[in-house]
Amino acid sequence: MNLTLKIWRQKGANAKGKMVDYQINDVSPDMSFLEMLDVLNSELIIKGDEPVAFDHDCREGICGSCSLYINGEAHGPDRLVTTCQLHMRKFKDGDTIYIEPWRAKAFPVIKDLIVDRSSFDRIQHAGGFVSVNTSGNTQDANSIPIEKANADAAFDAATCIGCGACVASCKNSSAMLFVSAKVSQFALLPQGQVEATDRVMNMVNQMDAEGFGNCTNTGACEVECPKGISLENIARMNREYLKASFKG
Amino acid sequence: MSGILNSSIGRKFAMALSALFLMVFILQHFAINILSVFSPDAFNEASHFMGTFWAVQYLLQPVLILGVIFHFVMGFVLEIKNNNARKVSYAKNNGSANSSWMSRNMIWSGGFILIFIVIHMIDFWVHEMNVKYIAGDMTGLINPADPGSGFRYYEELVVKFEPIWRVALYCVGFVFLALHLLHGFGSAFQSIGANNKYTKALQGISKVYSIGIPAGFIFIALYHHFTGTH
Numbered sequence: 001m002n003l004t005l006k007i008w009r010q011k012g013a014n015a016k017g018k019m020v021d022y023q024i025n026d027v028s029p030d031m032s033f034l035e036m037l038d039v040l041n042s043e044l045i046i047k048g049d050e051p052v053a054f055d056h057d058c059r060e061g062i063c064g065s066c067s068l069y070i071n072g073e074a075h076g077p078d079r080l081v082t083t084c085q086l087h088m089r090k091f092k093d094g095d096t097i098y099i100e101p102w103r104a105k106a107f108p109v110i111k112d113l114i115v116d117r118s119s120f121d122r123i124q125h126a127g128g129f130v131s132v133n134t135s136g137n138t139q140d141a142n143s144i145p146i147e148k149a150n151a152d153a154a155f156d157a158a159t160c161i162g163c164g165a166c167v168a169s170c171k172n173s174s175a176m177l178f179v180s181a182k183v184s185q186f187a188l189l190p191q192g193q194v195e196a197t198d199r200v201m202n203m204v205n206q207m208d209a210e211g212f213g214n215c216t217n218t219g220a221c222e223v224e225c226p227k228g229i230s231l232e233n234i235a236r237m238n239r240e241y242l243k244a245s246f247k248g
Numbered sequence: 249m250s251g252i253l254n255s256s257i258g259r260k261f262a263m264a265l266s267a268l269f270l271m272v273f274i275l276q277h278f279a280i281n282i283l284s285v286f287s288p289d290a291f292n293e294a295s296h297f298m299g300t301f302w303a304v305q306y307l308l309q310p311v312l313i314l315g316v317i318f319h320f321v322m323g324f325v326l327e328i329k330n331n332n333a334r335k336v337s338y339a340k341n342n343g344s345a346n347s348s349w350m351s352r353n354m355i356w357s358g359g360f361i362l363i364f365i366v367i368h369m370i371d372f373w374v375h376e377m378n379v380k381y382i383a384g385d386m387t388g389l390i391n392p393a394d395p396g397s398g399f400r401y402y403e404e405l406v407v408k409f410e411p412i413w414r415v416a417l418y419c420v421g422f423v424f425l426a427l428h429l430l431h432g433f434g435s436a437f438q439s440i441g442a443n444n445k446y447t448k449a450l451q452g453i454s455k456v457y458s459i460g461i462p463a464g465f466i467f468i469a470l471y472h473h474f475t476g477t478h
Contacts, residue, residue: 006339006340008339019339069338071340071342072338072340072341072342072343072345073342073345073346077345098338098339098340100338100339100340103334103336103337103338104333104334105332105333105334105335106333169346171330171343171347171352172330172333172334173330173333173334174256174330174333176256204255204256204257205255207256208255208256211332211333212256212333213256213329213330213332213333213334214256214259214260214326214329214330215256215260216326216330216351216354216435217351217431217434217435217438217439218346218347218348218351218352218431219346219347219348219351220343220346220347223345223346223347224346231438231443232443232444234438234443235438235441235442235443235444236441236443237257238257238260238261238438238439238440238441239441241255241257241258242257242261242440242441245252245255245258
């Protein structure tokens, strides 16, 4: 396949960026999207040009490192996959492909296609954990019975890889799908319920402080999420937050 | 509890509560208006009751006005805040791939509904306020001096829907209301945390309400335009 790529290039966080056109030929349909970018970068390096900077790590769809807004969608046109699992067979010979970084005030561009997602880390630090106090009386987790439906829902929520596709897809740059997944995975389990009030308040407050937008329930996040995190989590977070607010 | 309106979820919750309140109001408004098609007398009686009963006039009416103002002001505030959360737009954004047109354009459908409400208030509400509280005529009669002249409400309604331009304007207003409700109805329930085993059934009710009620209002306007005898 021969493709035209329109890629966002930006030298640094404070530099002015722009879309730059690249022509890439003989792309195999069996390549992953990131492999295609690897090939492009090899060509750029041979020509003495600056390669395109993009995030990647496991390339197995589980680490949440890769991002990219491809042809107007987070992780491209495929469903339930990250960019590293997107294959070039999803495109046609002669296509023009737009490749942009996640766009959100809370995800500032560091370079080219790489954005700073540490706002997600700070939200996690605010409450996305269960405190394990070494009292010596900690009960073995496996000895606490948990309803199957709750265990399944908690597991589904815990599959969130924190890639930020929800924020990138949301017209409001809202992080509620991410935060709600992290709140839900604990709220559904007895181990997490002890700190439920503080957790939801602190995580939502941090989310607001980071400058993410307000959710208007468009559902774009759920569709574009590579892990299929459900909007039910946002409804659960809303309930948890309201419950916590009234408790004071 | 303090400062709940300063949080994103608190604002979402308040927006949803005002929306649910307004949806109940619209249903009640429709229930009275549809009477005008079946029985002018029943419509007159209901209109007179709503227009003169103290609890409606001095309690529910101010709450409704505040609810409408809150919903619009908060809607615009949230839109501005949300626009600020993305400083640089995408060169290419395929919104239709993951969300409905209605959900992405609530500010536009809401804006047109606001224009419609202003026109509607000038058409009916301002006139009512003038007659009742400035002219001081609480009788609701066509001729206040003649008890046999009958109630004025049905007559006024029919006269209002004579000009085709007003009927067309109202129809457009209700189309925007339908578009707004098609997203807003379900969204309000999601915002208050109601996403459960009843959500599928709720989606069905949402479609019936969101299309049925505006279509009913359009029917009423067209009915009086084509059957009115003035």
